[in-house]
Amino acid sequence: MLRLVVIAYLVLLVAWPVSLVFTGALSDGLGPVIDTFTDPLVLRALRLTAVAVLWAVVLNTVFGVGVALLLVRRSFPGRRLLAALVDLPLAVSPVVVGLALVLVYGSRNGWLGAPLAQAGVQIVFSTPGIVLATTFIAMPLVLREVVPVLEEVGTDQEQAARSLGAGPWATFRRITLPAIRWGVVYGMVLCLARAIGEFGAVKVVSGNLIGQTQTATLSVEELYMNFDRQGAFAVAAALSSVSIVVIIIVGLLRTRMEKRRGS
Numbered sequence: 238m239l240r241l242v243v244i245a246y247l248v249l250l251v252a253w254p255v256s257l258v259f260t261g262a263l264s265d266g267l268g269p270v271i272d273t274f275t276d277p278l279v280l281r282a283l284r285l286t287a288v289a290v291l292w293a294v295v296l297n298t299v300f301g302v303g304v305a306l307l308l309v310r311r312s313f314p315g316r317r318l319l320a321a322l323v324d325l326p327l328a329v330s331p332v333v334v335g336l337a338l339v340l341v342y343g344s345r346n347g348w349l350g351a352p353l354a355q356a357g358v359q360i361v362f363s364t365p366g367i368v369l370a371t372t373f374i375a376m377p378l379v380l381r382e383v384v385p386v387l388e389e390v391g392t393d394q395e396q397a398a399r400s401l402g403a404g405p406w407a408t409f410r411r412i413t414l415p416a417i418r419w420g421v422v423y424g425m426v427l428c429l430a431r432a433i434g435e436f437g438a439v440k441v442v443s444g445n446l447i448g449q450t451q452t453a454t455l456s457v458e459e460l461y462m463n464f465d466r467q468g469a470f471a472v473a474a475a476l477s478s479v480s481i482v483v484i485i486i487v488g489l490l491r492t493r494m495e496k497r498r499g500s
Contacts (some may be wrong), residue, residue, distance in 0.1 A: 301379025335441025
């Protein structure tokens with residue numbers, strides 16, 4: 238009975254709504270889908286999303302691994318406060334995040350934005366602002382995947398490597414990183430999925446300028462509001478497919494690695 242309840246919950250909350258997106262994209266055949274993905278504005282939005290997601294994954298991976306090592310391997314004043322601050326993006330509304338970034342990086346009255354604008358650097362209503370918003374929203378995901386793995390692995394092997402003369406970088410590359418690699422990979426996948434689907438913060442920071450700062454999720458809204466529902470479904474299905482395919486690939490790779498180890 239519990240299994241049936243869980244399956245029904247997942248079907249009603251996840252599988253059925255997502256399947257409706259894919260069926261809606263193909264409701265009138267492939268013609269409208271092809272027209273959507275040959276539209277220069279849609280292609281521009283997809284490229285901008287790819288750039289923002291790539292930067293968000295790279296930055297959050299480096300940040301997440303570094304802060305995870307700091308929180309698990311070091312003891313220092315303010316450690317609990319730092320751990321709480323890192324989780325802030327999960328607790329704050331994305332719209333509030335976007336507004337906060339505008340207040341800081343806005344080119345007119347922003348605390349940092351005005352000096353940067355005088356130097357010829359524009360953050361808000363441009364690609365850097367979109368990257369900042371996307372990175373901020375997905376910031377804790379890699380960290381929260383790596384921290385439990387580091388705690389489970391412990392420090393015995395790292396201490397043994399240091400006792401044999403290995404330096405910090407060699408210890409990290411040969412001992413720590415192989416031990417936490419799957420935590421890093423899953424964190425990157427979650428970061429990618431979260432960054433692809435970001436809407437609220439990006440809309441505030443980007444200004445949703447069509448053909449300039451409009452991302453794929455904002456393009457979905459634009460198409461849907463202009464009664465191009467199949468086009469909106471097509472772009473939404475493409476975004477969903479990327480996350481689903483990446484998750485499946487990672488799961489298959491991990492299963493193969495575990496089977497090889499078992500054999």
